[in-house]
Amino acid sequence: MMRSPWLVALLCAGASLVHPLFGQDDLMGFFDEPTGPQLVTSVFKAGRIINVQSPETSGKGEMNFIIAHRFGRISDGWYDLFGLDNAQMRMGLDYGITDQLQVGIARSGFGKTLEANAKWRFVEQQMGGGSPVSLTAYSVLMRDGLRFPVDGLERKGVHRLSFVNQVVVARKCSPDVSVALIPSLVHRNLVDRADRANDVATLGAGFRYKLNNRLSVNGEYHYLLPRPIEDDYVNSLSLGLDIETGGHVFQLHITNSRGMFERAFLSETSSSWQDGDLYFGFNINRVFQVGQRR
Amino acid sequence: MSYRAFLFFLVMGCGFGAKAQQFATRSAHIAFLSETPLEDIQAESHEASSIFDAATGQIAFQVPILSFHFPKALMEEHFNENYMESEQFPKASFRGTVSGLDTGAQGEQEVTAKGVLEMHGVALEREVKGTMTRSETGWSIVAAFSVPCTDHDIDIPKVVSENIAEIIEVTLSANLEPR
Numbered sequence: 001m002m003r004s005p006w007l008v009a010l011l012c013a014g015a016s017l018v019h020p021l022f023g024q025d026d027l028m029g030f031f032d033e034p035t036g037p038q039l040v041t042s043v044f045k046a047g048r049i050i051n052v053q054s055p056e057t058s059g060k061g062e063m064n065f066i067i068a069h070r071f072g073r074i075s076d077g078w079y080d081l082f083g084l085d086n087a088q089m090r091m092g093l094d095y096g097i098t099d100q101l102q103v104g105i106a107r108s109g110f111g112k113t114l115e116a117n118a119k120w121r122f123v124e125q126q127m128g129g130g131s132p133v134s135l136t137a138y139s140v141l142m143r144d145g146l147r148f149p150v151d152g153l154e155r156k157g158v159h160r161l162s163f164v165n166q167v168v169v170a171r172k173c174s175p176d177v178s179v180a181l182i183p184s185l186v187h188r189n190l191v192d193r194a195d196r197a198n199d200v201a202t203l204g205a206g207f208r209y210k211l212n213n214r215l216s217v218n219g220e221y222h223y224l225l226p227r228p229i230e231d232d233y234v235n236s237l238s239l240g241l242d243i244e245t246g247g248h249v250f251q252l253h254i255t256n257s258r259g260m261f262e263r264a265f266l267s268e269t270s271s272s273w274q275d276g277d278l279y280f281g282f283n284i285n286r287v288f289q290v291g292q293r294r
Numbered sequence: 295m296s297y298r299a300f301l302f303f304l305v306m307g308c309g310f311g312a313k314a315q316q317f318a319t320r321s322a323h324i325a326f327l328s329e330t331p332l333e334d335i336q337a338e339s340h341e342a343s344s345i346f347d348a349a350t351g352q353i354a355f356q357v358p359i360l361s362f363h364f365p366k367a368l369m370e371e372h373f374n375e376n377y378m379e380s381e382q383f384p385k386a387s388f389r390g391t392v393s394g395l396d397t398g399a400q401g402e403q404e405v406t407a408k409g410v411l412e413m414h415g416v417a418l419e420r421e422v423k424g425t426m427t428r429s430e431t432g433w434s435i436v437a438a439f440s441v442p443c444t445d446h447d448i449d450i451p452k453v454v455s456e457n458i459a460e461i462i463e464v465t466l467s468a469n470l471e472p473r
Contacts, residue, residue, distance in 0.1 A: 027345050027347065027352055027354045027389070028354075030318055030343065030345045030354075030473070031343060031345075031354070031356045031387075035320065035341075035343075035358075038358065038360060038384075039360065041360065041370075041371070041374060042371055042374065042375045058367070059366065059367020059368065059370075060367065062366070062367050062368065096367070099367065175379075175381040175382060213375060213376045213379070214376065244376075245453065246372070246453055246454050246457075247368070287368045289365070289366040289367075289368070292365075293364075293365050293366060293367060294363070294365065
């Protein structure tokens with residue numbers, strides 16, 4: 001027991017040395033305690049991957065003006081300046097009612113089509129618990145505005161309408177890579193030919209790969225599921241580049257779909273990549289904050 | 295043997311004693327302002343954590359970058375995606391020691407905290423001035439400091455340099471309760 005006073009002294013010295021460290025560890029420990037799942041944001045840059053909807057919606061009180069062009073066939077060559085002489089245009093306005101719910105209207109020159117749409121991200125992707133994917137429902141009503149052909153058949157206003165409903169299942173896998181799976185249902189009240197089905201289903205996939213904070217490569221593909229009546233339409237494939245400049249997002253792309261609303265590019269794409277029938281196009285997204293966010 | 299056991303508990307007791315001197319919160323308020331002739335950009339978070347050890351004077355703050363909210367959704371996106379790269383650097387923190395504080399005194403006291411400010415992956419030695427006030431049960435802390443973006447490798451491109459200030463003013467207020 002001769003050593004015990006030394007032992008006490010040693011322990012006391014040890015305790016006083018350890019003491020501040022003890023405190024430090026406790027301070028760190030306080031921050032290490034889990035504080036619940038974190039929202040995953042900015043899965044894609046714009047409201048559309050290229051043609052199809054991304055999980056992104058306008059923020060609350062945000063008005064997004066989208067002006068999009070699809071030029072003519074690149075294969076038309078010099079005579080049409082590789083399609084640049086013939087542009088189809090779509091102008092759209094999207095408004096965020098909440099950070100998750102958006103409504104929009106749009107007009108396309110293609111088929112003189114008027115659109116009303118709604119988009120709702122009803123499940124958010126979260127880190128550290130919560131859902132591994134986000135789920136976004138998109139529903140669009142399209143009204144064809146072309147004059148009815150004079151062919152003796154009686155048509156009504158309701159025959160101009162078509163609908164698309166889809167769900168975007170999206171996941172940001174890493175800060176650079178985002179993917180999406182998009183099943184869609186297309187319904188046409190009236191088809192233009194007897195050998196075409198009123199209802200068509202597609203299964204789509206899209207991705208984004210960030211090259212840097214302001215530039216990304218995007219792609220999307222929509223597979224036409226077997227239809228009751230086989231038509232001559234083909235799957236839609238688009239590749240593009242997103243460029244963000246601050247207030248604008250520019251999206252440049254090459255696609256085999258010329259229409260810029262869902263029914264057209266999902267179920268009525270007739271040009272094929274194999275034949276080189278491709279269209280160059282762009283979307284410009286410009287955001288205005290018109291309402292209060294908080 | 296029981297003597298040693300007694301010593302062991304004595305030492306452990308010291309540890310628990312220190313804990314009673316700790317004050318903390320998970321709802322501290324941090325706001326910042328970027329002021330330019332063209333545009334004032336403000337954001338705030340109510341989700342900052344803070345802990346203060348009155349026995350040692352150690353103090354620490356931490357805030358999730360994603361918890362900062364802006365009046366415009368687009369600003370928030372740009373803040374997280376382009377400037378703070380919040381997925382790569384999800385938190386900003388300050389760890390340091392308070393000097394000039396009399397823990398027994400009442401009323402507002404001017405204090406200085408010296409430590410390391412880390413954000414956007416860059417840790418810098420900083421001295422931050424503020425005030426600490428003993429409340430009935432805990433401490434209330436108020437501080438303000440400025441952060442030059444370049445100090446933390448936050449790159450502001452030329453196109454938006456007129457809209458975003460080079461030096462960001464940060465204010466902080468926290469009510470810490472015994473832990």
